[in-house]
Amino acid sequence: MKNVLILGANSAMARAMAREIAGPEVQLILASRNVQELEKTAQDLTLRKKSPRPIVLAFDACKLEQHERFVAQVLAKVKTLDEVYLFFGQLHPQEQAQKDFQLAQEMLVANYVGAASILERVALHMEEKGRGLIVGVSSVAGDRGRQSNYLYGSSKAGLTTYLQGLRNRLAHKGVHVLTVKPGFVDTPMTHHMKKGLLFARPETIAAGIVKAKRRKKDTVYLPGFWKWIMLVVTSIPEWIFKKMRM
Numbered sequence: 001m002k003n004v005l006i007l008g009a010n011s012a013m014a015r016a017m018a019r020e021i022a023g024p025e026v027q028l029i030l031a032s033r034n035v036q037e038l039e040k041t042a043q044d045l046t047l048r049k050k051s052p053r054p055i056v057l058a059f060d061a062c063k064l065e066q067h068e069r070f071v072a073q074v075l076a077k078v079k080t081l082d083e084v085y086l087f088f089g090q091l092h093p094q095e096q097a098q099k100d101f102q103l104a105q106e107m108l109v110a111n112y113v114g115a116a117s118i119l120e121r122v123a124l125h126m127e128e129k130g131r132g133l134i135v136g137v138s139s140v141a142g143d144r145g146r147q148s149n150y151l152y153g154s155s156k157a158g159l160t161t162y163l164q165g166l167r168n169r170l171a172h173k174g175v176h177v178l179t180v181k182p183g184f185v186d187t188p189m190t191h192h193m194k195k196g197l198l199f200a201r202p203e204t205i206a207a208g209i210v211k212a213k214r215r216k217k218d219t220v221y222l223p224g225f226w227k228w229i230m231l232v233v234t235s236i237p238e239w240i241f242k243k244m245r246m
């Protein structure tokens with residue numbers, strides 16, 4: 001039996017991922033703030049995928065003081081964690097966050113500090129076991145600071161660099177770390193945005209993660225064309241970039 005923890009399991013992408021992973025040989029642990037929603041996903045997976053009933057646990061990325069106890073609670077139930085997926089995230093529109101720093105703080109704490117806090121605890125466990133996989137969902141928004149989303153983007157830049165360092169540390173210990181950088185995805189997080197051709201479905205991201213995992217990739221842009229878009233975006237000299245409206 002493989003034990004798989006999904007953090008932020010109510011996210012649209014996480015639900016698509018859970019449907020990809022679930023099966024008779026997988027014990028899922030679904031964790032997020034809204035436990036009632038998790039219960040619905042757990043029931044659906046049990047019926048549709050014939051998987052063992054997922055374990056449902058309350059988890060808040062911003063309640064840092066509870067993270068050590070949370071991991072202990074998970075390990076009391078499953079003993080070993082084979083795979084951990086970090087999907088939780090917050091996005092407040094840049095203009096609102098500029099006017100109300102409380103919103104900016106929520107993003108910075110949930111997306112970066114909270115992520116580092118929980119993954120450090122997970123890393124200790126996997127390091128000791130000498131095996132495991134950590135998948136962290138960051139964003140293309142972390143590749144370059146832009147006026148339209150630098151508060152969210154900087155939280156994801158922090159997460160990307162954190163995951164890079166974690167990968168370097170754990171590569172020597174038999175643990176693999178995969179960084180996922182999605183572009184625009186049609187989920188509740190982007191409900192306020194006008195949808196266009198660049199928007200992907202959560203299922204596309206989940207299928208891309210499965211493929212990247214199989215290929216033992218370190219970092220993956222999803223869909224893949226974002227690699228080329230971000231290559232262009234990050235190649236523009238700063239003296240030109242600062243004058244652009246992006």
Ligand SMILES: NC(=O)c1ccc[n+]([C@@H]2O[C@H](COP(=O)([O-])OP(=O)(O)OC[C@H]3O[C@@H](n4cnc5c(N)ncnc54)[C@H](OP(=O)(O)O)[C@@H]3O)[C@@H](O)[C@H]2O)c1
Binds near residue numbers: 013110
């Ligand atoms: N959508 C995009 O275009 C896009 C692009 C690039 C990267 N991403 C990243 O991809 C990941 C998944 O995004 P999504 O679009 O699937 O999101 P989503 O459907 O809007 O869901 C986000 C989830 O994050 C959870 N969450 C927020 N704050 C939390 C906290 N403090 N503690 C625990 N859980 C928390 C929420 O859980 P509850 O419902 O339980 O409160 C919510 O279900 C995020 O990290 C996001 O930043 C998204």
